[in-house]
Amino acid sequence: MNALTLPDVAAQVSRQTLPLDWVGMCGIATPVLIDGQRLSATADAGVSLDDGEARGIHMSRLYLALGLLEKRPLSPSLMRQILERFLDSHEGLSDAASLSVHTDLLLKRPALISPLMGWKGYPVSINAHLKNRVFHVELKIQIPYSSTCPCSAALSRQLIQQQFVDDFANRKLEHAEILAWLGSSNGIVATPHSQRSTATLSLRLDANVEELPLQSFINEAEAALGTAVQTAVKRADEQAFALANGQNLMFCEDAARRLNTALARSPQITALDVRVVHAESLHAHDAVAQSRWTRDLS
Template sequence: MNAITSVEKAPERSDAEKALETLLAWARSASKEEVADLDPSVSRLLSDAPEYPQFRRDYPDDFAVGEVYKSSLPDLQNGPSSLIRGARQQIQHVGISNFRLPIRFHTRDNGDLTLETSVTGSVSLEADKKGINMSRIMRSFYKHAEETFSFDVIEKALDDYKTDLESMDARIQMRFSFPMKIESLRSGLSGYQYYDVALELVEKDGVRRKMIHLDYVYSSTCPCSLELSEHARATRGQLATPHSQRSVARISAVIDCAKQCLWFEDLIDACRRAVPTETQVMVKREDEQAFAELNAANPIFVEDAARLFCQQLQKEPRVGDFRVVASHQESLHSHDAISILTEGPTFEMASIDPKLFNTLFHVG
């Protein structure tokens, strides 16, 4: 069977010229909308079409921004409410997170320390406002960045960006790693322990609260495991060791700055009184033995930990509402033991952040 196939002839230049003449003849009598509907690129073939602009591709080092030019720049975030997308609903917090800068802090024992600090700043946004200029939060904060920080200075920064952004409610949180030298248990050596600390100032409905958050890392020896180990030794002459694990308590507290200052070191000392088995920095053999003895003298369930921290916080007159979140990161189980204890309404929560306990892992 013979198959006959036809091969299309490739168009020549003369064919293209005739097609272009036909296209241009049609375009001269067509509207711009009709031309665009056919193909937007056709409009570039018309004789009266403006040429595509040729933009400069080099950076203009010599360009200076004048006031007139600056006033011509678009500012969508301060636009009318007609630009709002989605529901016209108040936003409780909008701002920036984790802008970093060196901040100088007072300490109880070591004068002033300059520490790298991560700052989160946010304000409320009314339902009829499109958005905020977020750089104003940073600019307001930087006005005070050279001062030695206290809650008084944080309040000034909060006042500034509330005014700049015309907001009702606002929040500043400052996170940093606070170094504190601690001595080993028996060898006389010393080293720096670093504590995750955050200071927070929150204003809502005209009421301001000052808060501190601290992560305290300690060793927890299971009381049940300790008793079972001793039982094996006593009844069967079997050497056994109780399980213990690195554990973390996150202490959050409202503080009363009208009274005597609550130093970072004061809160750390309160944690040590509650649970003295803090992880160690410098350790020789005599220190390791001492730490084993210290753990045996202070076995602790996660329920015990929450209540012991609570007991110390209740004794502190500079502390108001507080929350204790404890996580014992078990060496026996493939899961962790956790507890949450709150006092007062500030930290009450019906729902727990699904990632809360993930943030309590302190790795080297």
């Protein structure tokens, strides 16, 4: 008895002849290698369906091509190789392919003063696209930080000044008494509001970039903001963090401008989109600012 040929429904002609921009799979579980770390990730993989008469694509071919992710460190060249496999396996059907990898990059961060260290996770997405032999990679990185409101700080200082007048009006001032006052509850009668904030960086890499400079971009962003959230801390670290916040008062507009200025200097990127969200502790809504920059290639 002859073995029956398995039916291939995807090879049938579609009843509706219409090309599709993207067809594929999302949320594919996969390990990836980034900066020497083996991380748990998910991938989105797909191609265009340019042959409007084709019923569908071959998703199993895309899935099998993703096996390269667990064998080699993630890089632009590796992602391009995978995308080329996508298109080679869909010759005549597709002329565009995309691959997105989503994971949390783990970086060990030192405390500000003490010798303590701890791990911090940064959600990242690496998005690669190949169409008509034109290839590019975009990075998306989320960075948490602390922000203290300049307006609230000014109002708090005014209240402290008023309390000082109320407590010491028409009196001869003694150094020891003032020092004790500054350390009392009256000396800090008001405090400015601050909040955990998030910067989302979307960066298009220059075509000549061979590695994924995730950590360097994170370091540049945190240095520009000056108030990166901490991991393990002692009291000396918490005090240093309070000082950093006091010296880096910022509205969301300030944060967006700082990040734009710092990252636009990088020769590794050709375009960026910065979006900052200050999850206000004063209001029930968020304060948001966004900034875009594109390198002039003329």
